[in-house]
Amino acid sequence: MIERTRRQLAATGLAALAAPALLPRSARSEPLGPATPAQYRFALGTFRVTMLLDAAGMIDGPWPIVGEDRPKREVEALMRANRLPPDRFQPGFTPVLIETGRETILFDTGNGAVGFVPPPAGGRLVERLRAAGTAPEAVDVVVLSHCHTDHIGGLMRDGHPTFPNARLVVGAVEYDFWTKPERLASEPSGNEHASALVFRAHLLPLAAWTRFVDAGDEIVPGIHALAAYGHTPGHLAFHVESAGRRMLIWGDCAHHEVASLAEPGWHALFDMDKGQGAATRRRIYDMAATDDIVVAGYHTSFPSLGYVAPSGAGYRWIPVTYQLEP
Numbered sequence: 572m573i574e575r576t577r578r579q580l581a582a583t584g585l586a587a588l589a590a591p592a593l594l595p596r597s598a599r600s601e602p603l604g605p606a607t608p609a610q611y612r613f614a615l616g617t618f619r620v621t622m623l624l625d626a627a628g629m630i631d632g633p634w635p636i637v638g639e640d641r642p643k644r645e646v647e648a649l650m651r652a653n654r655l656p657p658d659r660f661q662p663g664f665t666p667v668l669i670e671t672g673r674e675t676i677l678f679d680t681g682n683g684a685v686g687f688v689p690p691p692a693g694g695r696l697v698e699r700l701r702a703a704g705t706a707p708e709a710v711d712v713v714v715l716s717h718c719h720t721d722h723i724g725g726l727m728r729d730g731h732p733t734f735p736n737a738r739l740v741v742g743a744v745e746y747d748f749w750t751k752p753e754r755l756a757s758e759p760s761g762n763e764h765a766s767a768l769v770f771r772a773h774l775l776p777l778a779a780w781t782r783f784v785d786a787g788d789e790i791v792p793g794i795h796a797l798a799a800y801g802h803t804p805g806h807l808a809f810h811v812e813s814a815g816r817r818m819l820i821w822g823d824c825a826h827h828e829v830a831s832l833a834e835p836g837w838h839a840l841f842d843m844d845k846g847q848g849a850a851t852r853r854r855i856y857d858m859a860a861t862d863d864i865v866v867a868g869y870h871t872s873f874p875s876l877g878y879v880a881p882s883g884a885g886y887r888w889i890p891v892t893y894q895l896e897p
Contacts, residue, residue: 609695610703611874613895615865616813618793619670621703622867622874625681625725626664626693633660637830640838640845646830653829660827664688664721665875666696667820667867668703669811674711674791678809678820679869680725680733685769687721696725697733710734714790715741716822716869717803718749718774719766719841726773740790741774743783745805750775762841799824799855801848802841808855817864824855828871828888832856835885856886865891 611622634646647657664687667678681696682688697707713734716722718741725733748754754767774781784790786798786807799808802823811818825831826839835852842848859866859879868875868888876891 608873609699611876612703614897615669615811615818616816617672618811618813618816620811620818620867621668621670621705622876623666623668623681623696623699623703624663624873624875625666625696625699626686626688626721627661627873628688628692629659629661631659632662633827633830634658636840637827638834638837639840641834646837649830649833655829661872662826662870663868663873663875664693665867665869665871665873666725668700668705668710669794671791671793671813675705675709676712676714676791676794677710677734677737678714678867679716679722679822680713682721683724683727683733683773685720685773686724687719693721694725697728707734708736710737712791713737713739714794714809715739715745715774716799716808716820717742717745717806718770719762719803719823720769722822722869723766723773724769726777732777737780739774739777739781740784741781742796742805742807743785744800745803745807746774746781746783748804763843797855799851801844801846801851802839803843806851817862818867819855819859819864820867821855821859822869824852825868825888826870828868828877828890832879832886832888833882860886865895 607627609624613620634643638646650657664681666681669676682693684690684694686693700707727733749767749770754763757763784796786796788796790796793811793813795810797808797810799806799822806822808822809820811820835856836849838845839848856879860881866877866879871877878889879886880889
């Protein structure tokens with residue numbers, strides 16, 4: 572009977588799909604927990620882009636991380652309307668590796684041992700890089716969107732530079748902000764104070780290898796910085812273009828792919844300037860939707876890639892599935 576069933580399925584091209592169900596129970600693997608992919612690679616013109624998952628885990632939210640100025644129930648209702656859990660979510664922490672053919676460029680360095688999600692759940696960038704075939708020593712340029720702990724925490728490892736051969740790139744406005752002593756005078760339990768400490772331990776020692784850029788500056792050929800201020804005073808996004816293909820790396824312009832886009836005016840807990848952060852979201856989302864370009868969103872669900880489309884008074888995130896396949 573099994574052999575006859577196989578022949579029937581083969582005629583419709585479904586034999587391979589049905590084969591596991593036809594195995595005796597003793598021959599099947601035991602059920603396992605959910606598997607989370609950790610890298611996603613695609614071609615952007617002549618560039619090779621690899622998305623790398625530094626951390627994974629379920630946390631409380633998205634309120635107040637998104638919508639801190641709104642009643643919790645309002646954010647929960649938006650989650651339910653989008654068939655998502657109302658009070659927990661799984662953000663991405665996704666650095667981007669771009670190989671141009673001339674240089675290997677890494678955007679943001681993940682949590683390291685000191686970020687928002689420490690090991691073993693976070694701080695796994697080096698492991699992910701090696702699995703993708705790139706040694707830390709092979710990275711030529713490390714570009715920082717901003718200086719919060721979950722973006723610069725991976726710069727150092729056991730007191731030594733994680734990327735020993737790389738030159739660093741950071742916004743001049745951003746760097747200047749974090750060097751000021753007032754940052755250490757902020758609330759000791761807050762994100763600003765924690766980031767100031769990590770900045771001094773991880774980025775200041777690398778000043779001799781650091782280049783300071785402004786919005787509009789070219790990082791390397793084909794990659795330019797864009798102003799995305801508000802989340803931090805010097806937060807940058809990046810426009811990437813190769814052979815007519817375009818991509819936007821927007822850093823922390825969204826902390827949730829539903830709530831941040833549907834309600835860009837809602838305040839974000841970690842935005843240091845709430846009003847400017849909201850204005851930046853609208854401007855960046857409108858640009859991404861109008862130009863119809865693929866977006867790398869650091870905190871959107873892995874592989875943290877998608878498109879933006881207008882939706883009512885806000886926007887919606889369209890996750891990448893097979894759009895980037897050749």
